[in-house]
Amino acid sequence: MSKLLKGINTAGLNFRLVDAKEQVVGRLASQLSRILQGKDKPTYAPERDQGDVVIVKNARHVEFTGKKWDQKLYRWHTGFPGGLKERPAKLEHAKDPTSVLRRAVYGMLPKNKLRKERARKLRIFPDEEHPFAQHPQLVPWEMAPHRRRVKEPLFELPEGFEPLNSTAYRKRFEHMLQPEAMAEVVKQSDAVIPAAEPAQSA
Template sequence: MCSFEAARQPHPHAVACGAWAKALAGLRRINLDGLRWRVFDAKGQVLGRLASQIAVVLQGKDKPTYAPHVENGDMCIVLNAQDISVTGRKMTDKIYYWHTGYVGHLKERRLKDQMEKDPTEVIRKAVLRMLPRNKLRDDRDRKLRIFSGIEHPFHDRPLEAFVMPPRQVREMRPRARRAMLRAQKKEHSNRAKEEEDAKNATAEVTA
C-alpha cells in the first residue's frame, strides 16, 4: 500500500504506486529540452477563456520562433480543475455526445455530471477542440497535464506561473452605441442649457 505522503512526493516510485501514473505517463516521449513548465490556476477562471490561453501556449504561439509545422510548445500544468467556472446556463445545458460504435448506442452526458465524474476531462476536451487536427495534436496533448486540486508531482521542475491577460472591452452593439450617443447628446444639451440659464441670471443681477 502507498501512503498519502509518499504519493505526494515527485519520486519515480509514485508510478509504481499508481498515485501519479496517469500524470507522469508519456513524459519519456516528450523532448523537454528548452521547454518551460507553465502553471495555470483554473480556480475562478472561465472555461473557454482559459482553454484558449492554454491552446496558445501548447502551440507555441506566444514565442517569436512559432511555426505551424514545428512543435515547440511548452508544458502546461493546470491546477484546480474542479473550481473552473462557466457562464450562463452551460452547467446544465451543455451536453457531451459520443458513440460507442454499436447501433443505437449514442451516449450523452451533461457538463454538470462530467464535472462530478472527472473535471479534468472538461478542460481537456475544451483545449483539444481548439487545437488544429493534424499530426502535432497528439504531441501537444501529451504536454497538457490537468489536476483536479492543487497537488501535482512536478514540484522538482522549474515551474512558471502563467498570468492571464486582462479582458478586452467588448465592442458595443449598434443599438447600445446609439443609445449611448443619445444619452451623451442629451447630457451635453442639458449642460449647455444650464450654463445659458446661469449667464442670464447673472446678467439680471448685474442689471
C-alpha cells in the same frame, strides 16, 4: 515525475503553471492551446512542436458562462447500433473534474498529426497539489484579465436637451437611475412638445 512525461522531449521547454480557479473554460482553453502550439514564441512554426509543457491546477473550480453547465452536452458513441450517449457538462465535471477543460483544449488544437503530441504536454490536476511543485523550470503563468463591459451611471442631459427616442432611453437606462432621477426623466420625456404650425401657402 519522469513517468508523467515519459516519451516527451522536454529539452529547451519551459513548464508553465496555470491556476484555473474561477477561470472561464473557453477563454482559458484558447490561451492554453496557444502555449501548447508555441504561438507565444518568436520561433513559432506550424510544422514544428515547440510548445511548452502546461501544468494546470484547481481544474475543479473552473466556470462556465450562462447556463452551459446544464445546456452543454458531451456526446460519444459506443460503436453499437443506437449507442449514441450524451452527458451534460455538470455531470461530466462531477465525474472527472479535469475532463471539461481537457476536452476544450483538445478541440482548439489544430487537427493534424501534431495534435496528440501537443495534447500530451498538458497536465491537468483537480486541486492545488501536483507533482511538479519542485520542478526547477516551473514558471507561473497568469491569464490576461478579460475586458468586461462596465455600465457606467447615466449622465444628466444638459438643460434644454431631450433624448431622440425617449422609450428606448428609459428602457436601457432605467435600472441605472435612482427613483428620483428616473421620475425626472419620465417627466421630461413625456412632455408634450407643440407641433410646428403649417406653412401658409401664398
